[in-house]
Amino acid sequence: MPSAESDTGRKRKAHTKSRRGCGNCKLRRVKCDEAQPECKKCQAYGVSCNYDGDGSNELQHSGEGAFKIERPVPADDTIVEFGPQKLPTPPHEVPPGMLGYPLTLHDTDEVYRITEKDMDIFRRFRERTVMTIGTAQTVYTYRDVIFKLGCGHSYLTHVMFAMVLMHDRYLSDDPWGPPSNAETFHHYHGTAIFNSMLSKPIAHEEKDAMWGAAALLGAITIASMDAKTPEESWPLSPSSPSDLDWLRMSDGKKEVWKLADPMREDSIWRTALQYDFEKDPTPQSHRRPELETLLPYLTRLYAFDETSNGDGDPYHTATSIIMRLLPIQCTHSTILYFLSFLGHMDPAYRRLLHQKDPKAILLLAWWHAKMLDYPAWWLQRRAILECKAICMYLQRNYMQQTDIGKLLDFPKMMCGLAVSSEYARHVDQARSQAVA
Template identity: 45%
Template structure:
């Protein structure tokens, strides 16, 4: 017997009020899913959040505002209770893992302040590191990886706090207790994870942590004046730590292979890989000024011979490719290749404050001075100025040649104030 559903009585349809939905808001408000006031050239929501306002329909990422003063609310805004319970419930069981036994058992639970920092990282800090493509990956993939790997979560929180400190109207050179805590915990857990057999599921998180730690190390400058900066300051075991970290980052690259096809980062790497050693043999030197060729004892192209054993050779060749290139968001990886391709002998010469090695670093810093990004700007300006002062006091072999080539970086960095 077939039963039939009763036919419903026709109901009087209720008229709904028609709401006019505007699609004229700026791209950043659409990306953040907030209501835009549509003020031009900059809406108030973007000004308050400290990002550039763009009405370009092709714009797809948030960019930190670089014109005028930043107006950023550093206070922590409470999240709705429903959002708190869902977010904390999803993340805390994964992030609140105990540290390794030798570090001490510490269970860390994310709170409202941490959630506000995570929002800042995803919508602001991630947009300041690397190229436009890598920033998009940091916005999405590193954020997701941090939710399941405690070492990366601590590093993300530390970097966001460091970013807050750098762009504050009156920045403090010393990290806050929270920043120091997260930096320590993240580094300790990261080193502990590397000391154990690496699981396939950890590889992307480990590489993401190494990438962020590289930026953190470069931005960590306590000096206020050139006299307090390296190489003018008193020698310390911590000198050039940011450069030494490159060797460790190269080893993490080998272990994690972020260029592999199943990595979330594989689109960022060329087939040859950014961390493969640079081979100067066969490099065309015709674009290198004669003053550099003579000072660094490079073979002239017409001689037909090569100087692969020259510790300066690869660095000069890499630097020469950057002479006519502006350092910006699109080219920053090419400028960072100067460091990643630096040979061990040249790093040792820098540690010994070799004048010719310092001159190369000063030229590289001078190019970076044009890229006013928070984690690059202070070190580039202060150490470029310090190197110029140091080399001006230098008296010895190659003195005249060094002074001649020092004029350009001195002009670039003079008058700049690394606030």
């Protein structure tokens, strides 16, 4: 095992290239000692050594031992210089130099040093959580680039840790239990440092990390929910100043978008976002015949005219987006189109939501219902609980309004509540036709 003294230098010595080194060392760009049957570098790194020269561009992992690096923290508390441009490993690895790396904490001169348990959190982020967030196109940015970016931006690493620990909780035997101390700790410091930076001029080298943190915090905000039943969920729960706070995150993300400009020429996000909004502007759609029976009621209730600009109509933008989303399946590739419902929310429409206006919250129920097509852990809890709560609230108070009563059938079906016999018949007919 390397000594603490040898760990603090971080300067790579000049050496001749190893022509007969193993495949993993070549991928990691480190000098192989060429020991047989397994080189010492692979043994120390927890991967299976391979000399077969099969040209694979992935590390050959050795089970659960992979990425659990055993390397001591520098005994003299030396701060290891390990900025985002100095990482010695390619993007498919957890950098071993992160063990003992100091993360800044909010409002204190103390630092938090990354532990071996944290290295395993890094691994779970790369191998599991990263596949559930963002879009199918941004996965590679999160997995390969933003992972390195977090090494030089403590708030981003705190936010990554908080997201993984939240994901762990949702996969546990008590998915709706309270957050762990570690999750709360990293969420607090990541958010506090991030917010303090927003009050200052943003340096160019911070922009990519800022947008990455904003995107992760957006998902965390949607996932953060204390309610365990529909009765504890808005709008059935007692009114509170914090009602619908999660919707405000879209305003914050829009401000960060302006500051970080993720579409600028040198942004790490540019390619992924260009794919979503420029190369493939029209997602593949599919018909849901059972929905078509409700469209006349939808257009009538909201007096919707797609040729109108909706001036003075607080429902127009929300209705227009819902109408465009109806034939689209919510998936990892199309999720950004569905999140546009939040990003383009009319302030007047949001005020109506806070007032529990029946037409306004009905549209939100339809949006939640469409989101239930996509089984993402950070979406499902809020979508199903609030969808049920809205349906129950409207059924108790506005069922006598014929159009609202009929339009409740779709969100009720999607969240598992009983629907009218007429709508159930339409659904059965549509499914039979689809099978035929």
